[in-house]
Amino acid sequence: MGLVIYNSLSNKLEEFKPQNGNKVNMYVCGPTVYNYIHIGNARPVIFYDMLKRYLTFLGYDVTYASNITDVDDKIINQAIKENKTEKVVAKFFEDAFFDATEKVGSKKPDIIPHATEYIGEMIDFIQKLIDEGYAYNVDGDVFFRVNKIKDYGCLSNQVSADLESGARINVNDKKENPLDFALWKKTDVGIKWNSPFGEGRPGWHTECVVMNHKLFGTGLDIHGGGMDLKFPHHENEIAQFEALYKTHLAKYWIHVGRLDLAGAKMSKSLGNVIYVKDLNTTKDAMILRTLIVLSPYRNIIPYSQELLDQYKKEYEKWQRAYKQSLYELQYQNVNLCDNDEKYIESFKEYMNQDFNVQNVLTLINEIVKEINVTLRGKDYNRNAICLNTLKTILDVLGINLFVEKLKDEELELYKKYNDARAIKDFETADLYRKKLIELNIL
Numbered sequence: 001m002g003l004v005i006y007n008s009l010s011n012k013l014e015e016f017k018p019q020n021g022n023k024v025n026m027y028v029c030g031p032t033v034y035n036y037i038h039i040g041n042a043r044p045v046i047f048y049d050m051l052k053r054y055l056t057f058l059g060y061d062v063t064y065a066s067n068i069t070d071v072d073d074k075i076i077n078q079a080i081k082e083n084k085t086e087k088v089v090a091k092f093f094e095d096a097f098f099d100a101t102e103k104v105g106s107k108k109p110d111i112i113p114h115a116t117e118y119i120g121e122m123i124d125f126i127q128k129l130i131d132e133g134y135a136y137n138v139d140g141d142v143f144f145r146v147n148k149i150k151d152y153g154c155l156s157n158q159v160s161a162d163l164e165s166g167a168r169i170n171v172n173d174k175k176e177n178p179l180d181f182a183l184w185k186k187t188d189v190g191i192k193w194n195s196p197f198g199e200g201r202p203g204w205h206t207e208c209v210v211m212n213h214k215l216f217g218t219g220l221d222i223h224g225g226g227m228d229l230k231f232p233h234h235e236n237e238i239a240q241f242e243a244l245y246k247t248h249l250a251k252y253w254i255h256v257g258r259l260d261l262a263g264a265k266m267s268k269s270l271g272n273v274i275y276v277k278d279l280n281t282t283k284d285a286m287i288l289r290t291l292i293v294l295s296p297y298r299n300i301i302p303y304s305q306e307l308l309d310q311y312k313k314e315y316e317k318w319q320r321a322y323k324q325s326l327y328e329l330q331y332q333n334v335n336l337c338d339n340d341e342k343y344i345e346s347f348k349e350y351m352n353q354d355f356n357v358q359n360v361l362t363l364i365n366e367i368v369k370e371i372n373v374t375l376r377g378k379d380y381n382r383n384a385i386c387l388n389t390l391k392t393i394l395d396v397l398g399i400n401l402f403v404e405k406l407k408d409e410e411l412e413l414y415k416k417y418n419d420a421r422a423i424k425d426f427e428t429a430d431l432y433r434k435k436l437i438e439l440n441i442l
């Protein structure tokens, strides 16, 4: 049995089988760039980076796209506030976004489409929906006619009646039905484009679905995003896609749970936001990543300093073991790059169970224990195999321990220290020990 993942669309665990052999197309909803990202926003970015790494490790050829929403009311408001253009604001926060994602060890996606690069396609798409009766124009606002889609609500698993009662809170007289959503918004303020429907800008749900189709056609395997995007955003993407292309937008929908702070949702209005940019060091950011990748991805993470400290303890324990062994193997001149296949098989087995990362954590600790035991027992060959295996697994998870091999002059000191100890010249050993501590080697 290969990889089994939970498909939010069927609400079932399913064996992962991409549409086209070993090729995987993945699209993840990216940020609206009007502010810095907080540690909760970082969670999906970290998870999908890990997912791509793991699929690649399994031998899949993955194309990962994640968009930048660079036109939105929030960006327009921020631009007005800062007395800058939307373009300048969006570019600034896009750069800040990638600084933050790099800090938490996530690589850039293979494709980064910007909503503003696809406005022409979006206008065509909306026009087609109007032509086919799936959308209607009221005074320059264009809405999607939800009741034309029979299985609307299939993803969020809500029946239309429930959805409608919820949607009535936002009654808009212009709409035929409270559930209908905007494809094109007539705007007076901020950046706008000309269209057959009048001046305005596209709606968010339309942006993502158009970029998706442009990039992957009907060949999307995985569509991802945070759990809170399920409804209405993803539901509305599905509805538009089905209307025009008569098929499902993506084969697998994967949703990542929230990261909440001290039992509350992290939000600017509550004043309890921790921004990624404010994490003191790259090591702190890596510990956050460790916490996130080793927490069950569909559950809420109840973030607290205590929880972070638990993962810090684990991380530092692995770092210590890795460092001591790496230097000792260098000193002993042991160069082995094999993995322990038994450990790797266990890793795959756990990851293939819809990412059973709790078992992965236990496995990592087993390996680290064996690294320590084999180092003490001077079984350097076995020690090297365990060390490589640990590195292989941590690389797939994107966890960097920031330990490099000793440089020549450092290795020289390390040798002298060990040589002095070997002949029980503790006074000399102590001198070298102090130097090595200064260099952060011991």
Ligand SMILES: [Zn+2]
Pocket: 028, 029, 030, 208, 233
């Ligand atoms: Zn989206």
